[in-house]
Amino acid sequence: MMPWLQHLPVLPILVPLLTSALMLLTRDSQRRLRVGLGTAAILLQILIALMLIRATQGIGAPAWPDGIGVYRLGNWPAPFGIVLVADRLSALMLGLTAVLGLCAWIYATARWDRAGSHFHPLFQLLLMGLNGAFLAGDLFNLFVFFEILLTASYGLMLHGSGKRRVGAALHYIGVNLIASFLLLIAIALIYGLTGTLNLADLSKQALTLAGADRQLFDSAAAILGVAFLIKAAAWPLNFWLPNTYTEAAAPVAALFTIMTKVGIYALLRIGSLLLPAGAPAAFGGAWMFPAGIATLAFGTLGMLASTQPRRIAAYAVITSSGTLFAALGMPGVTVTGPALYYLLSSVLGLGAFFLLLELTERSQSFGADMLAITQEAFEGDEPEAASLSEQVVGTPLPATMAFLGLSFFACSLLIVGLPPLSGFVAKFSLLSAALQTAEQGAPTFNVWLLVTAMLTSGVACLMALGRCGVRLFWVPEQLHVPTLRINEMAPILILLAACALLTVQAGPVMDYLEDTAHYLDQPARYIQAVLAPAFPGSQP
Amino acid sequence: MEWILALGIGVLAGSGIWLLLRPRTFQFIMGLTLMTYAVNLFIFAMGRLRLDAPPVIDPHWADPARYADPLPQALVLTAIVIGFATTALFLVVLLASRGMSDTDHVDGEEHRP
Numbered sequence: 001m002m003p004w005l006q007h008l009p010v011l012p013i014l015v016p017l018l019t020s021a022l023m024l025l026t027r028d029s030q031r032r033l034r035v036g037l038g039t040a041a042i043l044l045q046i047l048i049a050l051m052l053i054r055a056t057q058g059i060g061a062p063a064w065p066d067g068i069g070v071y072r073l074g075n076w077p078a079p080f081g082i083v084l085v086a087d088r089l090s091a092l093m094l095g096l097t098a099v100l101g102l103c104a105w106i107y108a109t110a111r112w113d114r115a116g117s118h119f120h121p122l123f124q125l126l127l128m129g130l131n132g133a134f135l136a137g138d139l140f141n142l143f144v145f146f147e148i149l150l151t152a153s154y155g156l157m158l159h160g161s162g163k164r165r166v167g168a169a170l171h172y173i174g175v176n177l178i179a180s181f182l183l184l185i186a187i188a189l190i191y192g193l194t195g196t197l198n199l200a201d202l203s204k205q206a207l208t209l210a211g212a213d214r215q216l217f218d219s220a221a222a223i224l225g226v227a228f229l230i231k232a233a234a235w236p237l238n239f240w241l242p243n244t245y246t247e248a249a250a251p252v253a254a255l256f257t258i259m260t261k262v263g264i265y266a267l268l269r270i271g272s273l274l275l276p277a278g279a280p281a282a283f284g285g286a287w288m289f290p291a292g293i294a295t296l297a298f299g300t301l302g303m304l305a306s307t308q309p310r311r312i313a314a315y316a317v318i319t320s321s322g323t324l325f326a327a328l329g330m331p332g333v334t335v336t337g338p339a340l341y342y343l344l345s346s347v348l349g350l351g352a353f354f355l356l357l358e359l360t361e362r363s364q365s366f367g368a369d370m371l372a373i374t375q376e377a378f379e380g381d382e383p384e385a386a387s388l389s390e391q392v393v394g395t396p397l398p399a400t401m402a403f404l405g406l407s408f409f410a411c412s413l414l415i416v417g418l419p420p421l422s423g424f425v426a427k428f429s430l431l432s433a434a435l436q437t438a439e440q441g442a443p444t445f446n447v448w449l450l451v452t453a454m455l456t457s458g459v460a461c462l463m464a465l466g467r468c469g470v471r472l473f474w475v476p477e478q479l480h481v482p483t484l485r486i487n488e489m490a491p492i493l494i495l496l497a498a499c500a501l502l503t504v505q506a507g508p509v510m511d512y513l514e515d516t517a518h519y520l521d522q523p524a525r526y527i528q529a530v531l532a533p534a535f536p537g538s539q540p
Numbered sequence: 541m542e543w544i545l546a547l548g549i550g551v552l553a554g555s556g557i558w559l560l561l562r563p564r565t566f567q568f569i570m571g572l573t574l575m576t577y578a579v580n581l582f583i584f585a586m587g588r589l590r591l592d593a594p595p596v597i598d599p600h601w602a603d604p605a606r607y608a609d610p611l612p613q614a615l616v617l618t619a620i621v622i623g624f625a626t627t628a629l630f631l632v633v634l635l636a637s638r639g640m641s642d643t644d645h646v647d648g649e650e651h652r653p
Contacts, residue, residue, distance in 0.1 A: 140615055147622045154629055163640040167648040170565070170637050173630050174646070177572055178560065180626070184579045184619055191612065192586030 005062040008055065009071040009086040011048050012094050012131035015041050020124035034120040035109050041124060042102045045131070049095035056088045057512070067519070068529040070137070078530050079201040083137035085530060088516040089340075090134040093265055096344060097130045099498060100258055100351045103491035107355050108251035110488045115160040115249065122159070126152035126255065133262050137530060138197045139187050142266065146183070146231070150176050153259060156252045157244065168247035175230065175240040183227040189220035199273050200530035203523060206277035221274070225267065225283060232263025233321045235295040242302060245314035250358035253310070254351040260321050261343060268328060268336075272520040273527070289446060292325025293453050300457040303464040309357045309472065312464055313350065316415050319457055320346040326450050327430055334437045336517035338429035341510060345422040345502055349414030352495035355488075356407050360472050362482035363404065398481045403489060405473050410496050412465040417458050422502040427454065429510065545585055552578035565634045565644045569627065576623040580616050587612030 019041035023034050054060035056067040069086040072078065086094075105123060113119040129149025136142040154176075157169045191197055193213055194205035209217050230237045241260070245253050271283030299319030306312045320342070327339035410421060417427035431451055438447040502509060519525065552574050559571025587609035595610035634644075641648035 140618070144618065144622070147626065151626060151629065154626075154633070158633065158636075161636075163648065166633060166637045166640055170633055170646060170648075173626075173633055174568065174572075177626055177630065178575075180622075181575050181579050185582060188579075188583040188586040188612070188615070191583075191615070192588075197611075 005051075007071070008048065008051060008062055009069045009084045009135060010073070012045060012052075012135065013084075013128055015044050015048070016124040016128035016131065020121035020128070023121045023124065028117050031113070035113070038105060038120050038124060039102075042098060042105055042127070045098040045127065046095070046102060049091065049098045052086050052091040053088075053095055053512075056086065056091045066525055066529050068526060070530050070532070077533060078137075079196055079198045082141055083198065083530055084135040085137040085526070086135060087526065088512070088519055089265070089269065092340070092344075092512075092516065093134040093261070094131055096261075096347055097127065097134070097258055100255060100347060100495075101127050103351060103355070103495050104251040104255040106487050106494075107254070107491040108249075110485045112160070112249050112251050116158075118155070119159055122152050122155040123255075125149075126156060128152075130258065130262060134265060137199055139190065139199065139202070140197045143180070143183050143187060146262070147180060149259070149262070150180070153252075153256065156255075157248050159252060160249050162247075165247045168243040171240050172244040179227050179230040182223055182230075186220045186224035186227060189216065189223070193217050193220065198530070199270065200527040203273040203277060203527055204531075206274060221270075221283065224270070225287075228263045228266045228270075229291065230263070231260065232267065232325070233260045233295070233318050234291045234325055235298040235318075235322070238295065238298070238318055238321075241318060242306075242311055242314040245317060245354075246308065246310045250355055253313075254354040257317055257350045257354065258347050260317060261324075261347060264321065264324050264328070264343070268520065271328075273523045275521070275523055287329075288325050289329030289450075292322050292327070292329050293449060295319075295322030295325055296453050296457055298322070300460045304460050306464070309361065309468050310354070312468055313353050313357055316353070316461065317350055319461065320350065320415075323430070323454060323457075326453065327434070330434060330437055330446070330450070332437055332440065333517045333521040334440070335430065335433045336520060337510060337514040338426065338433045340513040340516060341422075341502075341506075342426035342430055344509075345414065345426040345499060348495050348499050348502070349411055349421075349423060352407070352492050352499075353411040353415065355492050355495070356404070356411055359482060359484060359488060359492075360404050360408065363401070363472075400481050400484055401473070403484070405469075407492050407496065408469055408472070410499075412462070412469065414496075414499055416462045416465060418462070420503065422499045422506070425503055425506050427458065430454065541589055541591075545581065545589065549578050549581050549585070552581070563646050565638065565646055568646060569631060569634060572627055572630065576620075576627065580619055580623070583612050583616050583619060 019037055023037060026033050026037075028034075051060060051062075052069070055062045055064050055069060058065060058067060062069070067088055070078070071084040071086070073082045073084065075081070101123075108119065108123070126149055129145050129147075129152055132145030133142060133149060136145055154169065154173050157172060158166065187197065190202065193209065193216055194202055196202050196205055206217060226237070233241045245256060248256060267283055267288070274283060296319060299315050299317075299322050302315035302318060303312050306315060323346075324339055324343060327335045327342070413419075413421045414423035417423040431454060434447050434450050438444050556571045556574035556578055559567045559574065562568060562571070590608040593606065593608040595608045595613055597604075597607055637648055638644055643650055645651075
């Protein structure tokens with residue numbers, strides 16, 4: 001084994017950090033250099049993520065027999081030093097981040113990176129924060145990487161400026177700062193009770209708590225859960241999300257689709273580790289399921305109520321969060337694997353959708369949004385409606401519009417969950433897994449509630465997206481054919497191709513995810529790997 | 541000692557929350573600052589209160605009972621740095637919002653009944 005390969009788990013943090021540091025040495029005017037550096041860094045991150053995914057399966061150069069790579073920073077043994085843990089779940093999330101990051105990055109180089117200063121370093125720092133949050137093996141570092149990714153996201157959210165964007169960013173920053181305080185309070189309480197911040201050690205220490213200490217620990221866990229639920233956009237803590245995602249620049253909004261999933265990742269990870277200690281209800285149990293159903297309903301209603309395409313996409317993010325909460329709130333591991341598949345598919349699909357919407361908006365003539373609203377209000381008295389069809393018939397279909405239309409169609413299929421793309425595989429496997437849990441003795445009412453909610457929400461999504469598509473492509477009298485650049489079309493195609501690949505390779509991918517789910521259900525392996533002595537043979 | 545600290549944290553947090561619920565940006569940032577103090581004191585208190593105990597261990601007197609817990613102090617330091625940076629950034633956004641909307645209401649517009 002090559003010696004540098006043992007440092008693989010730290011590279012997803014170091015590469016974007018060093019890249020952004022290097023970028024700061026260049027000027028904003030040396031854009032080409034920055035773009036080159038950034039592209040190389042993201043491609044490297046994809047490579048690292050692929051190697052990590054292989055390593056967790058026990059194939060490739062650094063084969064971890066247990067599928068868990070523990071990296072001790074400064075070589076201090078685990079409960080005292082800081083550890084980074086690359087296991088199946090983190091490797092998967094790293095790969096997803098890198099692919100989405102690459103697409104948002106390529107898209108941004110077409111136009112958006114010139115709308116303000118320091119777009120490139122901030123983008124890399126956001127990637128670093130995301131990667132770090134997925135790798136962190138202790139609570140406080142999880143907080144630190146959350147702050148890094150949030151601070152970078154504040155900068156990116158404000159990118160391009162404008163009154164509405166600054167207003168939305170103000171709310172977004174305020175809510176997240178308060179969520180950070182909650183996180184800190186919970187971390188401090190947990191430290192005061194258990195004397196550890198290391199997640200693996202925490203899982204062991206939580207077992208020893210009893211009586212009043214245990215109650216206090218559960219309250220601390222509940223506060224922690226609320227902080228993560230704010231980030232993951234659970235109802236009623238998600239009022240900041242639609243405005244933020246609507247106002248953010250398109251590539252930034254596309255990258256933001258994974259930020260709600262960081263909250264879900266944290267809930268899943270901590271919930272899995274607290275399983276032997278009897279995880280408090282907030283982490284994948286009694287409370288998570290109703291919160292998920294409420295979020296799902298809220299997102300669906302929001303999609304139906306929105307007229308602006310980007311707002312529909314923002315509510316679709318909430319809907320996908322709700323589906324995940326509800327699925328992860330189901331008892332047992334049967335639903336976890338399909339839920340992870342849904343996570344992959346929905347992040348890729350929604351990322352593509354946010355990028356695409358900006359391009360379709362370009363084809364609208366000025367004030368088309370206003371027209372759409374007034375059309376609703378004064379339906380019926382449209383004198384030119386009859387002549388409209390004559391004008392439209394026979395208009396040649398330019399290739400650009402065909403690309404936009406087909407991509408919109410594909411994104412809709414992904415979000416709604418209709419065949420043949422991965423959205424369908426995800427929803428179908430979720431539903432069938434949920435029905436399986438009913439046979440295994442899960443509360444039947446919950447199962448049917450989940451099935452009904454998901455199917456209803458699918459129909460509602462189809463209505464919302466169908467209406468939106470009709471309004472974007474068929475209703476306008478004069479469609480400008482926008483001029484698109486290759487680096488604006490390519491990322492959408494890559495994301496859609498990734499979804500298509502997910503569909504074609506559904507079998508192997510699902511096997512990997514099922515293994516991940518079973519691994520999460522047995523946290524003993526994680527705990528053992530992290531707390532193992534740093535040097536084989538020495539005493540712990 | 542304990543109740544002075546508890547009272548301090550309580551008053552800071554209470555005032556902070558009251559200010560956070562105001563719809564004015566300046567009061568909001570003052571509330572955030574007070575909340576930061578409360579949270580930092582709280583983290584500090586979670587390492588147990590010790591008077592005149594050094595946090596850095598001397599190898600000649602390696603008896604943990606003689607020392608204060610150093611970890612919460614390190615955590616507080618990190619939290620102060622992060623809180624300071626994010627508050628500064630938030631202040632800039634407040635100023636930008638104020639300049640663009642000509643009002644210090646958090647929504648950027650006044651709600652008149």
